[in-house]
Amino acid sequence: MPDLFVGVDVGGTSVKCALSGPDGKVFHEGSIPTESHEGPEAVLKRIGDYVTFLTNDIGGRPAALGMGLPGLVDAHKGISRYLPNMTTHWRDVPAAAILGRQLGCEVRLLNDVRMATYGELIYGLGKPVNTMVFIAIGTGIGGGIVIDNKLRLGPLGAAGELGHQTIDPTGPLCGCGNHGCLETLASGTALAAEGIRLMLVGMAPALHDAVDGDPGKVTVEVMGAVAEQDEPVKQAIQHAAFYIAIGVANVVVAIHPELVVIGGGVAKLGDLLLGPIRHDVRARVGRLFPVDDIRIENSQLGSKAGVLGAIALAIHGLPA
Amino acid sequence: MPDLFVGVDVGGTSVKCALSGPDGKVFHEGSIPTESHEGPEAVLKRIGDYVTFLTNDIGGRPAALGMGLPGLVDAHKGISRYLPNMTTHWRDVPAAAILGRQLGCEVRLLNDVRMATYGELIYGLGKPVNTMVFIAIGTGIGGGIVIDNKLRLGPLGAAGELGHQTIDPTGPLCGCGNHGCLETLASGTALAAEGIRLMLVGMAPALHDAVDGDPGKVTVEVMGAVAEQDEPVKQAIQHAAFYIAIGVANVVVAIHPELVVIGGGVAKLGDLLLGPIRHDVRARVGRLFPVDDIRIENSQLGSKAGVLGAIALAIHGLPA
Structure with missing residues (x-):
């Protein structure tokens, strides 16, 4: 029976799964x-x-x-802290042990x-670079930092929590207990909430039409689609960009x-x-030192970055 | 003639100099x-x-x-960018070549x-740690980052410019061209300027007495000395701490x-x-992940950190 490496990416609504051989080439996704x-x-x-x-099916x-x-995941102990x-919060779940017992691996x-x-480091834009910052803007804002070609984890695997930088010291309350975290100002959730506000006060007629006036249907994707018609929606996106920058x-x-990768749904x-x-980062840092050599790009792998990273982790293990 | 290693720390008013043998033990400072x-x-x-x-004197x-x-120093090319x-600005001065020619080393x-x-890494608090952030609060605010026991320089030696984090997006104009850099809000210069303001509006009588009402004599040191008598001065210091945190x-x-070291005159x-x-960092990060294991300490080497680091650099060279 051939050895299979399995990548799993658990999200709030779906669990992605991928299989590869020892060479890392993915031959199944579901x-x-x-x-x-x-x-x-x-x-x-x-x-x-x-x-x-899946693995039985392949033999x-x-x-x-x-x-x-x-x-918060304790990567070294395999525990979801x-x-x-x-919907049901997890606290101190020894997920690696539980799943390992069931699968025998x-x-x-x-x-x-x-x-x-x-994933982006091994399979995507990060391949040729030494130093990379990844920032994923979705429901929340997360991140990861690669230095000297190595994913920087910190003692708990928590290094890279870039969404919890304090950007507005007295800003909105964050789920983490702090105020004014980047995540409270520029996540997909924050941006959609601002879209809802604009719609409800009558400043976003095209958005209103697109979602039949239903706040529950306002998403960042819809906001992007109407941004050319609703100038305030466009400004809301630019305002999020201002904070992300x-x-x-x-x-x-x-x-x-060398490289900043922007991932996540937003x-x-x-x-x-x-x-x-790109404009704002240049404006804020550019006179301090040259930033033309710092690339700021969208993720190459998009929504597959996580599951591909999981394959890489299955094969290579945690960085030392 | 014995081999001597020389450390030099150039400041705005004085140049510190230290000598050691190949073992790094300093036997002269001036x-x-x-x-x-x-x-x-x-x-x-x-x-x-x-x-x-100095070296002739020692033989x-x-x-x-x-x-x-x-x-901004290009560490790899030895140029003061x-x-x-x-008083006289330096631009693109090949200082390593000029001094190297004169000294033949x-x-x-x-x-x-x-x-x-x-310096703090090799001779001070950093010796036993793997990951350290150094932040020096003086005339300006600078910093340095140690990861995996290695000083992180970036391509120009400019990584670690922690004083140029944007803390208040629309805050005071910084010398770097950005607005609201940490340095504009919490450097020794910014803190002294706030002390002067408090004195001039009559809110800091003890500070006024201590400097004979002369704004030119207001320093962070004097502010510290009167903070127990002038509550507004104490609050100004706490406000700087709020931003630094x-x-x-x-x-x-x-x-x-693992370790955050606060250095510099302030x-x-x-x-x-x-x-x-310490309080504020804990409050901002503590619910995201445990911060009790992150030590925040004053520099052990104080004003000697720079010249001792220079000795270490002379002996060991730049980190790869």
């Missing part, structure tokens, strides 16, 4: 619903069953599995955005990376978001 | 005035003459020299605060260091500054 309300044991059981189904056995989870995004955990950073600029002055806004970010 | 108005060639010539005098020859300079703090440059970080917290979430305020910094 997904199942997360059903997070069932709690961690049930979610992990369903993941295990799905992996077993191989799982040699190792990498799994990305949102929230705190996962607040699920080593299971390695990592925070989902650090995993996506690893500050977060990026602050990491740039600290570590002077990155799909493309140049509408990336244009002002 | 200083000369910078006289920066004379321009770079004259300043470098005087440094060279002083080093020659040895300089084997290598490390020199810390303020501003931009040194704005001197290799000369290695580094930004002064990165040099102090290196944000800068520290933002680096902490990015790289999760660090002499001791617990008056360090107390609120």
